[in-house]
Amino acid sequence: MEEGTEIIGTYFIIFAGCGAVVVNEIYGSITFPGISLVWGLIVMAMVYSVGHISGAHFNPVVTITLTLFQHFPLEQVPIYIAAQMLGSILAGGTLCLLFDISQEAYFRLTIPVGPHRRSLILEIIISYLFLFVISGVATDNRAIGELAGITVGMTILLNVFVAGPVYGTSMNPARSIGPAVVMRVYEGLWIYVIGSIVGTIMGGFGYNLIRFTDKPLSELPKSTSFIKTLSRTRSNAR
Incomplete structure (x- = not known):
C-alpha cells in the first residue's frame, strides 16, 4: 500500500512539474514563475492527499536521510526508492508519449546552463534547506x-525561483534520473544526484544539531496540532 502511494505521488509530481516545463517550452504560456508555482503546488497537494499513508517521501534522498536519523525503518528503504524511481520513469514516459520533446529541450531539468561547480553548490544549498524544513x-x-x-x-517553490534559471534544480534524484532514462540524456546528471544527496544529508544533520533544547518540558508546546491549539485558545477566551 505505502509503496503504491509512493509510485502514484512521485508520478504526479514529475508529471505536473516536468509537464509544466514541457508545455511552456512548446506553447510558451506558463512562464518561469508559473513553473515554480506548479512544482510547489503539486508537492503540497500530494503531501496532503497521501502523506498519511506513506509519509509522502516521493524522493530517495528524503527516504535515506530520514532513515539515517531513525525516522524510517531501514528494511523499507529499497522498496520505497524503487517505487519512487518507477513513478518518475513512468511520468517521463507519459510526457514523451503526449508531446514531441526534443533532446535539446529535454525538460530543461538536468543540463546546467552555467559552470558545473556553480550548479553543484546551488543544488547542495537548496537541498540542505529542503531537508532542513522537512526535518522541522x-x-x-x-x-x-x-x-x-x-x-x-x-x-520547493522558493528554491525553484532562486536556482531554476541556473540549472533547473532537482532536490530529488528520482526527478532527474527518471527523465534522463526516458530521454537517454545523461549530461550533467551527476550534479543533481550528488548535490541532492550531500545537501539533504547535511540538512538533516543541521536540524538535528538544533533540535534539542535546554528548556524544561513545561515550557515546550503541549500540542503539535495548530487546530487543537487554536481551539484551546478560543475556549480559554470564553
Whole structure:
C-alpha cells in the first residue's frame, strides 16, 4: 500500500512539474514563475492527499536521510526508492508519449546552463534547506503538523525561483534520473544526484544539531496540532 502511494505521488509530481516545463517550452504560456508555482503546488497537494499513508517521501534522498536519523525503518528503504524511481520513469514516459520533446529541450531539468561547480553548490544549498524544513515540520513533534504540506511546498517553490534559471534544480534524484532514462540524456546528471544527496544529508544533520533544547518540558508546546491549539485558545477566551 505505502509503496503504491509512493509510485502514484512521485508520478504526479514529475508529471505536473516536468509537464509544466514541457508545455511552456512548446506553447510558451506558463512562464518561469508559473513553473515554480506548479512544482510547489503539486508537492503540497500530494503531501496532503497521501502523506498519511506513506509519509509522502516521493524522493530517495528524503527516504535515506530520514532513515539515517531513525525516522524510517531501514528494511523499507529499497522498496520505497524503487517505487519512487518507477513513478518518475513512468511520468517521463507519459510526457514523451503526449508531446514531441526534443533532446535539446529535454525538460530543461538536468543540463546546467552555467559552470558545473556553480550548479553543484546551488543544488547542495537548496537541498540542505529542503531537508532542513522537512526535518522541522515532519519529524519534530513540537512542530505544527497540519502546516507541513504548505511549508514544504513553499520551500520547493522558493528554491525553484532562486536556482531554476541556473540549472533547473532537482532536490530529488528520482526527478532527474527518471527523465534522463526516458530521454537517454545523461549530461550533467551527476550534479543533481550528488548535490541532492550531500545537501539533504547535511540538512538533516543541521536540524538535528538544533533540535534539542535546554528548556524544561513545561515550557515546550503541549500540542503539535495548530487546530487543537487554536481551539484551546478560543475556549480559554470564553
